[in-house]
Each structure stands twice: as C-alpha cells, then as structure tokens.
Amino acid sequence: MNKYRKKAIKKFLLYFFVSIIIAVFSSSIYIFLPKLPDSIDNRLRDTLFNIRGEIPNTDNVIIIDIDEKSLSKLGQWPWQRNKITKILENLTQNEIGLIAFDIVFAEEDNSSPHKIFEEYNIKKENIPNYDLEFAKTVATTPTVLGYIFELEDKEHLAQGSPEIPAIIVERNKQLGVESLIKAHGTILNIPILQNNSYSSGFFNNIPDNSGIVRSVPLVISYDDVIYPSLSLEILRVITQTNKVVVNYDEQGIENISLGDLQIPTDRHGRILVNFRGKEGNFKYYSAIDIYENKIDKKELKGKIALIGTSAAGLLDLRATPFESIYPGVEVHANVIDNIIKGDFIYKASWIDGANITLIFFLSIITVLMITYTAFWFKPIGTIFLLCSFGVFSYYVLFTQGIVLNIFFPLATIIFAAVITTLFDYFYEIKQEEAIKKKFASKVSKEVMDNLLKNIDSNEFQAMEKEVTVFFSDVRGFTNISEQMNDAKKLISYLNQYMEPMSNIITKYEGTIDKYIGDAIMAYWNAPAEVKNHADKAVSASLYQIKELEPLNKKLQEENKPLVDIGIGLNTGLAIVGEMGSSLRSDYTVIGDTINLGARLESLCKYYDSKLNISNFTKEKLEKEYIFRFLDYVKVKGKNRPVEIWQVIDFGNADKVLQEELDLHHKAIELYKNSNFKEALEIFEKLENNENKTNKKIYKIYIKRCKEFMLAPPKDFDGVYKHNTKA
Template sequence: MKKFNLKKLFIYINVALILSITLSFIYIFFPKLPDSLDNRLRDYFFTIRGEIPTSNNVVIVDIDEHSLQELGQWPWPRNKISKILKNLTDAGVTIIGFDVVFAEEDNSSPHKVLKQLNIKKDNIPNYDLDFAQTIASTPTILGYLFELKKREFLNNAAPKIPAIYIEKNKQLGKESLIKGVGTVLNIPLLQDNSYSSGFFNNIPDESGIIRSVPLVISYDDIIYPSLGLELLRILLDTDKVYINYDEEGVSTISLANIEIPTDRYGRVLVNFRGKEKTFNYISANDIYNNSFKKEEVAGKIVLIGTSAAGLLDLRATPFESVFPGVEVHANVIDNIIQGDFIYKASWVDGANIFIIFFLSILIVLLIKYTPFWMNPVISISFLVLSLYALYKILFTYGIVLNIFFPIATIILGTILATLFDYFYEIKQEEAIKKKFASKVSQEVMNSLLKDVHSNEFQAMEKEVTVFFSDIRNFTKISEKMKDANKLISYLNEYMDPMSNIIIKYQGTIDKYIGDAIMAYWNAPADVDDHADKAVLASIEQIESLKALNKKLQNDNKPLVDIGIGLNSGTAVVGEMGSIGRSDYTVIGDAINLGARLESLCKYYGSKINISNHTKEKLKGQYILRFLDLVKVKGKEKPAEIWQVQGKGEASKELKEELELHHKAIKLYQNSKFKEALEIFIKLENNPEKSNKKIYEIYIQRCEDFIQNPPSNFIGIYEHSTKG
C-alpha cells in the first residue's frame, strides 16, 4: 500500500475531475459517436441474455415465401385477403392488425379488368368493395405509413382516429414528438370502412438498427397512434390516451391503467424477446386454406405481415441483421402486455454523469493507493463489475444506463492514473537521485529506487554506524592559505577521494562541516555488515592519504592528517528540517558518541577510533587496540574506545606489542599499577612502537595512581572536554 501524500492526493483528484468533466462534455455536446458505440454494446447484452418467453398473446400471420408460391405474387387479389380475415375471425381472434398498406386499388378485381376493357356487366365482383366490407365486419385494424422526409408528390390526407390524445404538462413552444410530413394511406374505400388504423413506421437509428419504435407521431398538430398502441387501446376499450411530459420531453404514455415509459420523443425502446420467429408464426397460406389449428389464434392478437425477402419488410435488430418488421411490432405489443419495459428515464443523463465522476475518482484513487502491478487487476475487475451491474439494471429494472462512458471512464482513468503514476515515480526518482547522487553508492541508490513510496524517508529509529572525520590542525592550514579559492581547491582535493571511498562502501554522506565529513551506514537503505563497511572505508581513507600527501607535497601544499571516529547504535533517521527546507539526516546519542570518538583521536594518538558497540558488530578480521574505558563529556554511561590499526593479521612485532599492551591494560584495570607501569615503560621504550601517545598516557596515570592510590578504582576515565 502506497503511503498517504496529501499533495499527491490533491493532484490525482484533479486528474480525475478533468477526466470526468471532459467525458461529461462529450456526453452532453457530442453524443452521436458514443451513442452508436453504446447501442452496439447494449446489443451484446441482448445477445448474452438470449431469448425470453413471450406472453403468448400475439400471433403473426406470415406472408412468407411458401404463401407467395401457393397464392401467387404480391399483391394478392383482395378476395384472397378477405378469405384470410374471415377464417381468422371464425377461429375466434381478438383483433387483427395489418403491417401492410393497401395504397392502390386491386387491379386484378373483375370489375376493374372489365372497366379497363370497356365491358359493362351487372353484378361483377368488386374485390376492393368486398374487402372493405370484410374489414368492416371483422376486428381488423389497418396500417399505414407516415412520410418523415420532404419529397415530391406527398399525400396530405390524414386518417381518422376514434380517440382523444391529451398532452399533459407540455411546455409551450417545445415540440418533442416525431413529425410526419405526409402519409401513405390505404385507399379511401378501405380506410373509411376500418374502425381504426395505426402507423407501422419502424425508424432505425443512425447505425441502421431498429432499437426503438415511435408510439405516437404528430401530423398537422394532431397526434396519431402506432399500430401496436392502437390495437391495445381498442382492446382496453378506452378513448383517451395521455401523453405525459417532463422538462426533457415525453416521459410516459398512459392508456387505461397502463403507463408506458418512453424516451423524450415518444418512442418505446424495444425489449426484444429474441431472434426471428420467437413469436408464433402461421403461414398465410395455411390460414387461407383453413389448415391451421384454431386454438393457436383464438383469443389472440394477430398481426399480418411478411418475412419474404422480396417484399422488403426486413429490418436489422440487436439480435440479427434480418428481422421481419411485423415481429418488431409484435415485440412492442408484448412489452406493453407484460410491462417489462426498458426505458431511459428523465434522470438518466444525470445518473450517467454521476457514474462518470464516481468511477473516475474511484479508479484514479485506487490506482494511487495500490501497487503498480494491481492496475490491470483493478481495471479489469471494475470493467466486469460495471458491465454486470449495467446488465442487471437493464434487464431487472428496465433502466437504460449508458454503457460506453463507464467503460471509457474506467479505461481512460486507468491509463491516465497509470501514466501519471509512472511520471510521478520518475519525478520521485529524479528527486532521490538529486538528493543522494553525491551522497550514496549506486547500490544504495538502486535500493531506494525500488520503491519510492517505501518508508525509507520517514523519521524512524534505526541501527546505524556513524562516521566522523576531521583534518588535524586545519585552522593553521587555513591561516596560511589566505586565498579562499586555493583553500576550497585544497579541501576538494581531499574531500573528493574521501567521499568516493565512503560511497564505494555503500555509505551515505550526511554533510561536509568545513574540513569535517559526517557519514553513516544502513540508512536510508539497509546495508549488510554496515559496521565492517564503515571500518573498511576508514582504513582505506587512512591508506589513501599516502598517495594524496605525496601529490600535495609535490604541489607545495600542506599535508593532510585526519582522525576518524566510528560508533554503532540506534539513531533517529529521516527527513528533518522546516517546511520547504529539509534534509535527510541522523540524530541521537549514538551520533554524538561517534563525534566524541573522532575528537579523541588527538588525545590517544590514533587515526581511527571505534566504540565497543561497533567492535561487537564486526565480522571481519582487524588489528584492534583497546584504548580506554571512558565517560565522554555529556554522557553517563562509559564506552570502550578501540583503535583500528589495520585489517587482516598483525605482523609478528605488532602482535607482540599488542599482547603486551593488553596485558598491561588488564593489570591497570585491576589496580595493579606498578606491574602495569613496568610494561607500559617497556613498550614506550620500544623504538618500533605503533602508538607513542597511548603509552605516555598510561605511564602518567600509573604514576599518579601509585602516588595517590584511588579508593574505589573501576578503570573508567572521564573526559571533561570534547577532545
């Protein structure tokens, strides 16, 4: 889990808001392309859902290929259609609707043929008249078409409607309904003999697919019903239909006790039951020949239409690209009967925009606070969950929410947040590199960059080995070098190789204090064997002074002599300072002791002083000399001071010297000052001695204690000054 960062949180929320506002702007002002993609995604939902049962109240009488082969090419003589209507009525149908328009007279009618031949006879059959009488005597509702685009030779006649259409809460001057500009009606003889009629316009969307059907169309400021709506109105025996408006346009259409939700244009979104022939189809030829089961149509709504390809009434729907137009109307009627509508409520736009904002902020924040590898998991999980939720909302509650924009929000939110995260990581890496490039080794740098959101920079207690070094007699050197530039150049000649050695051994340079260097190991990144690495770096620094001093001597510059102090212990490490001005450093008693050990190098005549805390952690082999058990200024607890004289095994002479030294130290600590003094004098007289100052110190102490024996000697020497 990534750590909390208020500034970064603010930036990420702004990214989410910008994405949300951009997508909302497209949703509101440029909906065409997203709507097309959204519709196609919803089509997949229908495919996944598959077929669902119909109410079994609608039957389609199909003018199919078989009927055309048996009864002849279309249009059939009207007497054949009359026979179909009579057979259906005799079978007990409830109502019949025509998804066919009879816009021309029957040219095959005998009276029409004889008239064209100028032959006059009485009692010649008139198929149109007979058909009109059949329509009048059967529960038949005719169909017609509205012309929706201006063209030449438009018919301006209008059908009669035996109902009142009332518009409720309509805003003045705001027109929502689809407007017809002309009509394609049945011939007047038929139209006038029908109790009623309804239009059967199926209007595809911009992708050419039928997804919605208008229930009402406005023509010459009069509202006309669709075939399906009119069939149901007649069955419900109501003469009033209410068109209910809200601020967006049409919201519902009410008849009797049924309220049909529509879009703002009065169109019902079709909840298709399935593929072609989900409804019961009966061949028109079987009806004509009376070779069908009467119970299949008894008490049912019958729609007469065609599935024959040559009659051009095939449409594309979400389920398939070839779908009889008559079955679209069957689906609409069945939707209204069962009440399982799908619809876009007036509040849907607000809900869609809310979903965009909610998902955008949620996705961006989740990506911010989870590991990088979780990004695709989060994205895929939210895509699956969102699609499942939208699917359930569509088919359980019938509410049509936008599918495209939630998907786009999740994908774009993931990409943007991931890219931002990536570039933010780069920025963090650059900040770390800038802060530590000259202070730590490449290994430590790589460790820090593995996870820039780790807790490495938070203030914490951590075991470290601290390093202090200082140039001896630097005050005198600086006084002699009066030119500041030359002094800085001289210091850089020393600091550069010393710093490189610290970094080589994975140390972190804390700061340069004039001629002093402060460094530490095991922070900010963990360093294995940090005490050993600190000691090895110190030894190499002392050894490197030989080459440096040789060069300085050749350049007539002062030689460099340094003292180094090392201590290991728990310190507080982390970013410290004021707001806007801070540094990564270490503080605590362990650090202070390290500084005291460095300053005591002068006193003990040593180059490298380490505490017993550092000595106890060493794993390598080193040449060590016990110097003292002391209380340094400001400390109550005593610490052992050890001199590091090299690594590996000591020479025979040095080994013998150190053995005698430590023997004398034991005698001294046991208050056997005379015996200790003898050894210290012997060591001090050795011309090859490796530390002249230490023997002088202990000779002086032994002599003092012999003359003035201490009452309770415990071997602790207390330093009252820093050095």
C-alpha cells in the same frame, strides 16, 4: 502543518484541479455536441447486447410469416384478399387472442372478380368482392390494421386520417415543449378496410443515423392529433384501456400510461427496444400452414399474432444490434413483449445529470489513480477502470433498464489517463531535477535511483529511522593550515583529500551530510533504505583508511603535508528529514545517535585508533572483521555507558596479531572483574612487545590499573567516564 504535508496537499489539489478541467471539457462536448459520438455510443451498447446474448420472451407473441414457402404456394405478393381472409378466419377459429397486420393494404385487390367485371363493364349480381369480404372479416375478428406515416415532407402526400377508438391525453405539457415526432402524410388502408376495422396503428420503424433500429415510436403527431403505434394499440386493446396518457416533464415526454401500466420512453415518445436476441427468438408460423390450417390449436390459442414478412423480396428487413438483416415484424414483437414483461430499457429524464456526474467521478478517480500508483500499475489500473465501468453499464442496463452514455465516460477515463500520465511525467521530471540538485553530490547512483523510483514516497518527511552515522576528521589540521599559509592551496589540498573519501562513501551507498572544514559527516540508510547499512559504513571507513597510503604517497611527491584521519561510527535511531526554514533547508539527521558518533570519532586520538565503532554498530555487523575492544565508557553529556571497539581490518587476524588481541581481551576481562594486578602484568607485557599494533591503549590501562590498585574503586563495573570530548 509541516511543509511535506503542505506539499502533499498542494499536489493533491493540483491534480484534483486537472481532473475537474478534464471533466468540464468532456461534459462540454457531451452537452453541446451530443450527436457527435452517438454512433460509437450505440455500437458500444450493441456490444453489451451481444455479450448478454439471447433471453427468453414471454411466449405471448407469435409471427405469421409471409415467407418464401408461402409465396411459392400462394403466389407472388400481394395475394388475393380472399386468401388473407381465410388466414384470418383460420386464426379466429383457433381462438387466437389478437391479430395485427405489419402490412398496409393501400390499394384495392385488382384480382377480385368484381373488379374484373367492372373493368370490362359486365353487370352481374353476386360477383365476389374480395375487399368487401376481407373488410367484413376484419370487422368480425380481433384484428388491428396497420398503416404508415410519411415522415418527410414530399409532394402529393395522402392526407387521410385514421379513426382513433380511444382518448389520447397530454399531461403536464409545458408551453413551447414540442418533442413529438411529426408526420406530414399517411399511407392508409383502402377506405373499405380502414372504416370496417375496430382499430389500427402505425408501424413505422425509424432507424437511427447509423441505419440500425434501436427504438420505435409509440406515438406520432399528425395534424395536431396524436396517434398510437401498432404495438401500443395492441396493448391498449388487450388491456381494454380507453384512455392513453402521454406524460411530460421539462425535457419532453417522460412516459406513456395505459391505465396502471407506465411505459418509459425518450423525450420523443420512442421506446428503446430491449431485443430478445437474433431473428427467430419468437415463434414463426408460415402463412401457408395457417392457410391450410395445419397448426395445432394449442399453439395459437390466446396468442397475439403479428402478420408480416421475412421474405427478402418484400423489403421489410431491418438492421438491429444483433443482426444486419432482421424482419421488421419481429421488431414489433419485441416491443410488445417488452411492454408485457415490463423489462424496459430507457433514458430517464435525469440521465444527462447522471452521465455528467459519472464523467466528473471517473475523471477524478482516474487522475488520482494515475497520480498515486506505481508506473507499472497505471495501464493496469486504467484497463481496470474501463472494464469496471463496462460491467457497471451492463448491470445498470440489464437489471435496472437505465441507458447510460457509455462513450463519454470511457473516453473520459482514457483521456484523463493520458493527460495525467503526461502531466505526471513532466511533474516527475521537475521532481527528479530537484532531487538530483539536492543529492547529486551526496549519495551514490544506487541511492539516487532508489529515490527517483520512490519519488512520491515519504522518504523526505521527518521521521525516526535507524541509521549508521559516520564522522571523520583530519588529524593535526590546524598545523597543516598554518604550514600552507595560502587559502587557495589549502582548499586544493583539502579537495585532493575529500574527493577520494567522498567517492568511497557514495560507492558504498552512503549519504554525505556535510563537510565541516576538514571533517566529513555522512550516514547510511537515509533517505533511501540501505541493506546491511552498518557493514557498508564499516567497509567504506576501512577503504578510506586504505586509500590514505596512495594519497600520502602522492602528497609526499608534491611536497605537501601527509594526511592521517580518525573515524567514528555509531548505529541507532535518529530523526531524519529535511530541516531548516522556508528560505533554506537541508536533508540531515539529528539526535543522540549522531552525537555519540561524533564522540567516538574524537576519541580516536585518545585510544590511538583510526576507526572507532560503538557496540550498537558492532551488533549489526554480518561480515568478518578484526576487532579490538577499547573501552566501556560514559562519554561527556551521556549517562548510558557504551562499548568502544576498534575495527582494525577486514577478515581474520594473522597469528601474531591474533595472539596480541587474545592477550589484550584476556587482560580486559581481568580489568572488568577488578583483577587489576593480573591485568597490569598482561598490559605491561603487551606494552613491551616490539610488534604491538597500538602504542597508546596499553599505557592507558597500565595507568588505570596502578591507580585502582592504590585506591580500589567500590562496586567497579568497568565503566570509565570521559569528562572531555576528546
């Protein structure tokens, strides 16, 4: 395993560990301080309800509303019981399915005639008793009464207990598990009503800490006896179930069973209400219209009628996820409709484990996303994760009915994104410092900036890549060093030359590989991509040659040796990357392409050229240059022949130079075609030209032509073999 892969694995493990730490931190708060952000979590879920909007109900439940219209006609509440009796009778005559009161009749009707007669001690037979008449009607109609439990321990609490016409069984309850809501007292209907009713149920609506009703208890414990809610009792009566089973698991209550019907609850026996929408989602009928029997029988037949109030003065208004003012009676309508339709929402007993798993999963995903994406994508990716989890929570809530915690996963995403961004920032600073330290003196600012932008890329891994390699060498440096005979002066002299040459290389986006005494090795297109790298290498080389003139002028003034150089360029595939040992390594290039570049530089002396390039480099050039073909050779150690070209300058040659080059290239073609005699004539003519631009090339070809004329080679292909490096 190479060290780059080890480094990548080390980085992955580091950030993975960071994600685990973040997840453990979030999970710890979730486990040990679960109530802290409950209000925010509930508000987020309320938002999902509002996004979903209203949904239709089953149309099985209607509400008989003691509204402002009814109060204005029948008088202030409480009404005389004979009026309520008439409402029950009218509903029964219209074949109502079941009637339930979201009202408790805790006091006798003081307006009843018999009560008035008693008050004045008047004895007379057959005086109407509205409470008795109401009780008889309750007993002979499908009516379920309501009552209230006192959940706080107060003084002077009523201690009566309602009768339960069903068996309530606790199943799988473990010793020490006490999760039921406990009541301390009751507010019951007056005995004559309570005793004449077939059944009754409590209608306590318990808001959460934020004052919003999101759940309703289906069972409450009082004096070690379990009592059903009004909604649960209505469903029990409808399903004609005689036994209610409260099922437990390790956490508390898991669900409540009515025969084959299972109602999922939280551990305290509360059903989370899947609200159908805003107030009025269920059909409301004014109590006065029922009293006056104005409602079509078809609208009432077989329905469950809840009698309650929406009048503000009667104080039965609640806050729900949809509205801050919502009739309490409609909360019960929602619960009954939920149970009938079966579209429950609930917190399963395993939900804590699921929430913690989500926290860990989202922490890991967020950290890795932030770590391995571009800087501009990080906020987009974070928002995408937040929205994705929102959509996931919505889907799970309204299609599967599972209530996930929303706050902690969202908070984990944000927290993980912030922490990882900060961590990544400091990590990248460290990486940048390492890169700057390694390459600050080797590459141009543009290349450095590109490396830092792609700090997490594979730029430093060993790979095969096309490069243009550069070698330069000071001519006659041995003599120069002998002349100076002072190490400090020699180093100063070399630095005086190296400084401008190095600046030119980095200016044209080259990477300086190393200084080898008086020689410079550099390359283009590594570690970062360099567009038109061959052109930039040639441009840098020509400008170095041009820089020699002002440099030599200054050296002459300082009475120092003048500088002359040779440069070789080659383009091709090479192995690039950081190489060395674990103790010391360097980013460099190796391969045949590099070796050929070095040979081309050493052949500058042979051909009297300052800049030699291969045909591989020439083929990559896009700008205009003045070229002279030098030779078609096999260099030492290579079997594949290569063309060597001299680059004289930028642009196009002047007339005199162009004429010389045209003649030279004509002679070269004759030479390649074995027309040595004709080639010799042209080479001799060029050699005798006083304005010739190369003093040695023509001598080389004159000598070859004469030798080949004396001993013509067989199957001549124009290739000359160099048996030495220079």
